[in-house]
Amino acid sequence: MSGLSTSVNPIPLHRLARWLLAVPVLMLLAYLVLMDNGAISQTGTFLHELMHDGRHLLGVPCH
Amino acid sequence: MIKTLLVRGLLVGLLAGLVAGAFAFFLGEPHVDSAIALEEAAPTGHASGEPGHDHGEGASEGHGHGDEAVVSRPVQRAGLFLATGLYGVAVGGVFALAFAGLRGRVGPRSEPLLAVAAAATAFAAIVLIPFLKYPANPPAVGDPATINARTLLYVVMVVVGLASVAIGVAATRRVTVRETWARALVGGVCFLVPVVAAWALLPTVDEVPAGFPASLLWDFRVASLGTQLVFWAAFGALFAVAGERAKARVS
Ligand SMILES: [Zn+2]
Numbered sequence: 001m002s003g004l005s006t007s008v009n010p011i012p013l014h015r016l017a018r019w020l021l022a023v024p025v026l027m028l029l030a031y032l033v034l035m036d037n038g039a040i041s042q043t044g045t046f047l048h049e050l051m052h053d054g055r056h057l058l059g060v061p062c063h
Numbered sequence: 064m065i066k067t068l069l070v071r072g073l074l075v076g077l078l079a080g081l082v083a084g085a086f087a088f089f090l091g092e093p094h095v096d097s098a099i100a101l102e103e104a105a106p107t108g109h110a111s112g113e114p115g116h117d118h119g120e121g122a123s124e125g126h127g128h129g130d131e132a133v134v135s136r137p138v139q140r141a142g143l144f145l146a147t148g149l150y151g152v153a154v155g156g157v158f159a160l161a162f163a164g165l166r167g168r169v170g171p172r173s174e175p176l177l178a179v180a181a182a183a184t185a186f187a188a189i190v191l192i193p194f195l196k197y198p199a200n201p202p203a204v205g206d207p208a209t210i211n212a213r214t215l216l217y218v219v220m221v222v223v224g225l226a227s228v229a230i231g232v233a234a235t236r237r238v239t240v241r242e243t244w245a246r247a248l249v250g251g252v253c254f255l256v257p258v259v260a261a262w263a264l265l266p267t268v269d270e271v272p273a274g275f276p277a278s279l280l281w282d283f284r285v286a287s288l289g290t291q292l293v294f295w296a297a298f299g300a301l302f303a304v305a306g307e308r309a310k311a312r313v314s
Binding site: 009016019027030035044045049050052053055060061062063 | 084198210214
């Protein structure tokens with residue numbers, strides 16, 4: 001395990017800030033996959049149906 | 064640096080999602096099919112059940128997944144990989160940004176160790192803690208009329224899981240005692256108190272229909288938890304390995 005212990009320096013938080021804009025986009029993606037029933041996607045039940053087995057097996061309430 | 068981490072999170076998330084999808088396909092789908100078969104055989108289905116017709120391919124049956132045959136069963140089975148893959152992309156990206164913020168501040172100083180520890184923590188916070196209160200259910204279990212309330216409660220439980228981890232970690236860092244075990248104990252208690260409070264205080268959901276086979280429910284839930292376990296194990300390992308490879312290329 002040599003070489004793994006190169007001391008990591010924290011990334012300055014101000015440099016992280018603008019990347020946090022990606023978080024809402026990723027959360028929206030997660031919402032569309034796991035929970036949307038047409039309210040936001042405007043595809044009716046299509047997304048729900050397509051992701052159906054995934055929702056159940058990922059443990060999210062489905063119907 | 065941050066961009067590298069984010070790209071790593073997105074790609075590794077996709078990969079781990081597909082691995083978890085394969086697990087779910089082989090070990091979970093049979094139980095989903097069994098549950099749907101029961102659902103359709105039920106004399107008083109969710110709506111105008113024409114008993115026995117093919118799920119999703121017939122004209123009109125109840126609710127949710129069969130409705131209007133928007134998506135046929137074979138496509139739903141393929142959609143499983145799309146769902147787990149996109150889930151991986153989404154949580155992988157958020158994980159990577161959290162990792163970028165934690166790195167060098169909280170947890171192990173070694174990047175691969177931090178990756179594995181953070182993935183295990185994420186599994187506990189957003190999967191295990193919600194699962195123990197609101198376990199996964201197969202099709203045919205659950206009242207469609209309560210889906211919004213159940214989804215909200217589930218999200219609250221995920222937030223409780225994440226907040227409890229944050230509280231536990233913050234407490235461990237603030238405590239001034241030197242002994243490692245004492246710090247771990249304080250952190251553990253501060254983590255468990257909100258979790259147990261939420262388990263006790265949030266409403267219980269019990270919508271398993273009478274006569275639903277207990278063994279099928281159990282098998283499905285194990286397969287569901289296994290899917291998430293496979294995802295987070297694969298994700299943590301791949302995220303750690305990808306980081307070491309990136310480092311090897313630089314040096
Ligand atoms: Zn469903």
